[in-house]
Amino acid sequence: MNSKLGPFNFDTAAGILVEWGGAQRLGTSLSEWFVQRKLLIVTDRFLHQSGLLDPAKASLQSAGFEITVFDDVVADPPEDVMTACTTMAKDAGSDIVMGFGGGSSMDVAKLAAVMISSDQALADMYGIGKVTGARVPLVQVPTTAGTGSEVTNITILTTGATTKMGIVARQLYADRVLLDAQLTIGLPPLQTAATGIDAMVHAIEAFTGRLRKNPLSDLLAKEALRLMAANLITACDDGQNRQAREAMLLGATLAGQAFSNSPVGAVHALAYPLGGHFHLPHGLTNALMLGPVLRHNMGVAGPLYAELTDVVLRASSASVEARATAFVEFMEDLMNCSGAPRRLRDCNVPEDSLPRLAEDAMLQTRLLMNNPVEVTQADALAMYRQEF
Template sequence: MTGFTFDTPGSIRVEWGGAARLGALMADWFAARSVLIVTDAHLHRSGVLDPAKASLAAHGFAVAVFDAVVADPPEALIGACVAQGRAAGADVVLGLGGGSSMDVAKLVAVMLAGEQPLSELYGIGRVTGPRLPLVQVPTTAGTGSEVTNITILTTGGTTKMGIVSDRLYADRVLLDAALTVGLPPQQTAATGIDAMVHAIEAYTGRHRKNPLSDIFAREALRLLARHLPTACRDGTDRAAREGMLLGAAMAGQAFSNSPVAAVHALAYPLGGHFHLPHGLTNALMLGPVLRHNMAAAAPLYAELADVVGAPGSGPVDQRAQAFVAAMEDLMDRSGAPRRLRDVGVPEDSLPRLARDAMLQTRLLQNNPVPVDEAAALALYRAAF
């Protein structure tokens, strides 16, 4: 066996309704008593945070809320959040929301505790300073950001860059699927497919794939494939919501150790240029990239066919095709858009998207089959 490392957050707690007693949990976890909640305005206005805020206050926490997080968070947002955290004297950071809120919370916890400027953090393993205690509570079942050591920011106008460091792993993660009950069907579909892409790319990556990441990826994909149609059809189904949230977290643990690849590399420019939700952009590119990778990944796709319950039997190539067909059927049943033209992406933008995708070298080098600019353009055209 080739040696490998598998990293993960300090602790994960699964508890339906756990956010309503977050104060008791955090009082037991930390001596710190001044918490900065990082979230978005919609969640704050909707009242989703109210039980957690009340519980924190009841257990002696001073609570400040930064609610200006937006999708594809820009660099300036980090500075604003750090400034509010410093003004509040925050000594613990709580990311409560979707992937963007949790990504911001990771960096803010680092920057509140240390002196490194943001510009020095981009890349792999470049965070050297300390960070404040960090708790992550997701409200969507998709990004897996609660359990990963990765933050993605929008730099400049449209380009996305990543910060990867083990210091970004949370101390504590709370998976409370009750927080996901209000998620609309289309968002449930997009975030769920995002999580499935994480599992698939972790399972088929060229670098750092290992026996533990494989276990997490397979079980994540099994849970997500089983529960996504129900969660989209009936968002109040507790078993479906719990299965989706656990599956998304397990997929996050898989890809945090065995990184994602070309689906994400091609999805990022779509989000950067057209401000489409990350889960949706992954869903749009999944089918074309699966077919592109077939030459190298067919044996692994054949194994995943059994995981998602694809019908039929036969040789490896046949089972691999059955897996791709099963994934496309699952996306169709979830109601997620399937074509770039359906979400307002113009055909004349495809060459620019292909050029921008080439900047995602960290991801492209992990793809089972090489993707150059010509191949990227062909994949965007296949998705169009």
Template sequence: MTDLIKAFSFDTPGSTLVEWGGAARMGELLSGWFPARKLLIVTDKFLHDAGLLDAAKDSLLAHGFAVSVFDDVVADPPEAVLMACVAQGRAAGADIVMGLGGGSSMDIAKLVAVMLVSEQPLSELYGIGKVTGQRLPLVQVPTTAGTGSEVTNITILTTGETTKMGIVSQQLYADRVLLDAALTTGLPPVQTAATGIDAMVHAIEAYTSRHKKNLLSDIFAREALRLLSAHLVNACRNGQDRAAREGMLIGANFAGQAFSNSPVGAVHALAYPLGGHFHLPHGLTNALMLGPVLRYNMTAAAPLYAELADVVTGPTGEGVQARAAAFVDFMEDMMDRSGAPRRLRDVGVPEDSLPMLARDAMLQTRLLQNNPVTVDEEAALALYRRAY
């Protein structure tokens, strides 16, 4: 007898184009997609100075676009960066916005597209479903294979010295996404490893989420893990490997679609305080906490881990517990082979900070409620100690 399907919804951007070298056709593409011609590109200084925007800008100018580039995005962007970007967009009369870069650039682009036409103050946007009205046309072009921000409706901002807050709204989904894996070939091995593991965390947590897990999110999560596990090590070892880079970028995109509809849990909840206090990259903090949380969740998530083991290693015919344990071992071995740091002590986190981190993790109630096993402050401290 087949189980009845519970009602669910699945949301994602309007259209995605996968094309190696597609950024060099940006003007042609945008001309066919939108009538707007005053483009604000949101990115960071490293990508701008490295020339990663050059081909896209040349194509845009050749097709009659006026291009303004905001390149002051930083990791874990504070509110001040967002407001500076909005000010530049207004001064330029922007009528279309593009995020080109990592997750921070794309996150800022989402909100800028809203705030350039909205009278809502930023303070009223935090939370779920608080954005009202519309936004400018929005295009997202990722240059890392990790965050999946190009296909999510979530923006995370740094709101204080160490605190972050999220904005979740349907208006933050992009109209168009371009996946051009050629833009990711210059990503160094450590960043490739950290962002790739970040994407795998998205897929795993979406698959095991206590709330909103559904048939479509499961399909995207499984295929994301298949692609990411097959290509991560090769992408780290040879950044010019086109098959590896494309597999990683599409896998990260699928993982983004999965967790946008089936939210993440304790790995992210424990990762956020690490980023807030020690300014560690988001992908790296997820990688550091993944192993301990996987083992902690085993009591409830073993059947789901067993299913994921079949995806990454193939069916073995073993029982649920053996396959679940094999999946956790596989993930830890992959992280070891990727070259990413594996312990909190390796990235400068002092041991006496662990109780503070555990207290701060308890503030992430939006995420902790999705975890398959309840995480209280005592459990959080034990997980940090295991990761140390």
């Protein structure tokens, strides 16, 4: 890193509470933080019906909160889900919003908190800094250790059959975040692996970003990677392990803080078309494309990979080139051990779709511009073919 410290900006959620079992005391916590009492909870149907939300609801109701639950969130939420959520919230007079679940639920909650009190059209919000006005209070409670959405200022919505668009705005940062790793105990191994790898990709891409990498994002990315590299396989193999679950959840949040300030790059740019066309989980698509992108970036990002090797392997005595290579190999070995599918063909992605995927990846200009190395359409196609 350049020894001269240039100007940089760093933003994150206003407050974070880390507490095992904290969801069972949410009523007390929210009563201390906010005066509003008409609470909209944004979640998904499976999580709601599973009973995982019940202790939190009971605590909130005991504390005097009037609860409305929107549980129609789906993966890669489309615009009509966002509209339905906002309509329900307005009809109920909701004056505070809580996202409870994975990244999709928390993304919808962010925007609902804005749209409840705003007449701005959804179509006018897409892009960076386009949201106008304030929002109602926003609380986030993640139930997976991966997206980091609880501490980011980004909402991603599906806008067409295979396309997604992002809304990036300061208003989307939460007022409060609860990290209760007990909520992640029920995650099955494959979901644990996919979400954990997603978070590790956030850390790696934040650390190697071309445009807004800074000392604070670097520190967070390194610690996030250290925590997750040491605990991912344990969390997959022993889902009841409290220490591993707590480390993964904290690591995912730290990675979220890092990439919210130093954005992700080509791994995500190549992952999004896979999710759009084939509805594959976001963490899995990141895992599939990480190896090829790391190798593509090696010529420029190698010294940074070497630094990350020192975090996960303690191999600082080797040369920069050897350490950088060791990091790529370490990440690929970790993904192999996680049990996640490792080839596009294993995920029913047909070979004749690869040119279209490469074409669509080029539309992710917001992400590609932050990658340390230029990615052309031919490069993208070559990387898809590597993983086929």
